[in-house]
Amino acid sequence: MERKKKGGVKVIFNIQKCSIHDGEGLRTLVFFKGCPLKCKWCANPESQNYDEEIMESPVRCVGCGACRDACPKGAILEDGSIDRTLCDNCMKCIDVCYAEAKKITGRAYTTEELYKEIEKDRPFYSRFGGGVTFSGGEPLTHGQQLRDIAEMCHEKGIHVVVESCGYGDFEKFKMALPYIDAMFMDIKHIDTAVHKELTGAGNALILNNIKKISEYGIPLTIRTPIVPGLTDREENITGIAKFVAELPTAKEYELLAYHSFGESKYKALGRKYSLEGTETPSDKKMRELVKAGNRILSEYGKQCCWTKNNNKEVVK
Template sequence: MSENDGGKAGMIFNIQHFSIHDGPGIRTTVFMKGCPLDCIWCHNPESKSFRPQLSFTKSKCVGCGACLKACPHGCHNIEPDGGGFRHVIDRTGCSLCGSCCAACSYSALEITGRLCDPESVIEDVLRDRIFYETSGGGVTFSGGEPTAQPEFLKEMLVLAKQSGLHTAVETCGYVRTDILLDLAGYVDLFLFDYKETDPGLHKKYTGRDNALIIENLSALNEAGAEIILRCPLIPGLNTDDANMKGISDTAERLSSVKEIQLEPYHPLGISKAGAIGIAPAYENAEFMDKTLAEECRDKISKLTVKPVRIM
């Protein structure tokens, strides 16, 4: 399906129950597939494409060969490699039929991404209603970029509100303003990504400049939306003083911004990228140093009265 097919079904790649970092209380986070940005450090690279993808976890593969027999297109091959083996996948021939995944007894293969209707997603979310009620939680739509599937997202938001749930949307902000404002009527909290202040660097790191994103932040502010700024901290890329000032200035300028949340870089996206057969552009295998994250927090805190938290 395309990102805006006009239908109300949509593509998700995970529903995560008992999330505690995606808004207040205990939440269920629905991860939607597809994003208009292409961040070089993306920690969910399987979320970038709007289409399903074959995922292969090398560490789970024992080389049994069942997938070789199952694949109708001969996409899998096992080659000797020193004393071990190498599992090679020709993804160009893959039709995403899923036969190899069904044949693998070790869960090394799976199709990431499935088409769902809004009702079935919210039915799943409502299983944990008791936990939302006792913790002040709810449902969060993340991704990928949820607003890139606006019809699907809106329908899920409407159903969630009809069921009395608190709703949050994590967004990169790169969406038509009229679409965002229409969705905002059903959103209690925006977790709004702020990645880089300098437009040229923003384009270099994400593939797009940040003009529309900043415009959308202002539009949500004027509409009275509740916003938490979510700022990924990527060592050597956006941890400089100019960006720290940009974050604090933005929070100060917009009364709707209630808090700044800093997300220190972690390298978990590297293995996820390998599983879907792509090489990450930012290949830093180290978790971000805690002291550097604290320095960033302190620099921002000196320039704004808004609370700043490291996640």
């Protein structure tokens, strides 16, 4: 089966319906594939590479051996799993796996095809409010494609939000900014050396992009994932809060409690999860950090918060 990337939007790895956490109202979440960062806690490891990949589900394997016979590289082991050092992603095993123990993650859409998927949810937007949220991966690294789909949604009256790690070339994504109504942007750590250790890149470009986007006038929510032992020190939160305080369009700083929901995906991709055994931070810890953030932000008319059971908590 021949697979060719199409023009317009690049590879998308998921379209999620009826989200309530990534913008106002009911949202359609569109996940771009590909990210320049490699965060240790990434819950969507299938989002990191820009190309299609194979994900495995051993419990579905019936042991028929068809994938082993089809693989030209001899990359399929006796138990049906893939030796990733040999695999070149030719996808021939996918074509013969009727049990769907091996699936492709990622699909190329044209702008028109993607808009049709988003348009299906317009009745929900009309009734409950909401719109589309472009996430990833990192949508800002798909500058032209993000601009094309955001413009189409904007012109059709669909509210557009972008979730971003902020790591991208401003000159290549600024064309999309006129069609974006709001953004959620991450700052993982205020110390650039620690940021590089945790994500593979420093934070200077990210902080600079956030400043430029705020100066452009787009409403921002800044987020930090709270990962025990990595990002959960009070000085990290207060340092980021001081940065948020100076952003003209940022009114809220949201802390996100770490979870391990994506751990099984690493195994499905043949990768090791480096944070195995890491626990979700306690409610007490989250409230302490929110309170620390608000000690900085309250005097600027801004707030730090976190969400538990769909309820936003602000601890002064």
